[in-house]
Amino acid sequence: MHIQKLDQMFDALKGKDKKVLIAAFANDHHTIGAVNQAVDMGIIDAILVGDIPIMKQVCESEGIDADKFSMVQEADSQKAAFKACEIINKGQGDLIMKGLVSTDQYMRAILNKEIGLMMPKAILSHVTVMETPNYHKLLIVGDVAIIPAPELKEKIAISNYLIKTAHSLGIEKPKLAVLAASEQVSDKMQASIDGALMSKMAERGQIKGAYVDGPLSLDLAIDKESAEIKGVGGEVAGDADCILFPNIESGNVFYKANTKLAKGEQGAIVAGAKVPAVLSSRGDTVQTKLYSIALAALQA
Secondary structure (H helix, E strand, C coil): CCCCCCCHHHHHHHCCCCEEEEEECCCCHHHHHHHHHHHHCCCEEEEEEECHHHHHHHHHHHCCCHHHCEEEECCCHHHHHHHHHHHHHCCCCCEEEECCCCHHHHHHHHHCCCCCCECCCCCCEEEEEEECCCCCCCEEEECCCCCCCCCHHHHHHHHHHHHHHHHHCCCCCCEEEEECCCCCCCCCCHHHHHHHHHHHHHHCCCCCCCEEEEEECHHHHHCHHHHHHCCCCCCCCCCCCEEECCCHHHHHHHHHHHHHHCCCEEEEEEECECCCEECCCCCCCHHHHHHHHHHHHHHC
């Protein structure tokens, strides 16, 4: 199934075995609300780690049957994040979700060498799937939240996560644009050099499963008319499925411009750990968290 809208992820998951989500410090209305909807839709089962009296109080205030969840008592937010990782390492969970715990504490648990979720030499990266009214299909982008200034090795890892995400959405051979300020290769810009190298690496089979082109400017990556005017051809130009940003500033500005100005919607995960990790902001809507849960379940 080729998923072209975020809500189509729910239909795709209904035909698969349900995954078990572990929510770290699920003491808030948004986390429990999103997890509750995902359980009701039949796409996951859930274990909530947190202060059980508070979680039950939240369920009661929202009219949610608390018995549909398994609950694990841990009133301390950092210990709850560690406990969520322990449950996954015991083979009892398939994806992890950040609840009311701070991002620092959540990531500290995932990165912990003894009980965390890291594989040797793994690189964590943030992957976002965006649905914007001004583009003709979903856009899979990274990194907008974790790696400030990725070097070539990290860009290759991010690209592989973007490609894997595209595959999980049913895109057999996604089109990945390696972004720079211009499509002209310049030795004055590292992003341009990296784009040219990665394009050639893909030609030689060192990056697999996608068409890769770079360097490309943003307009050439997503606008067919601009590509035609500037005489840039190839599989990717004007029709990118995936965008690799040169740094966190450009990625984060793109992400926020689309969500805040263009009113785009999104789902996002952290890739690179043993299991997909939902890292939504505490200010994200229930719908955004629900999309993120679905995205993680598709890749679990």
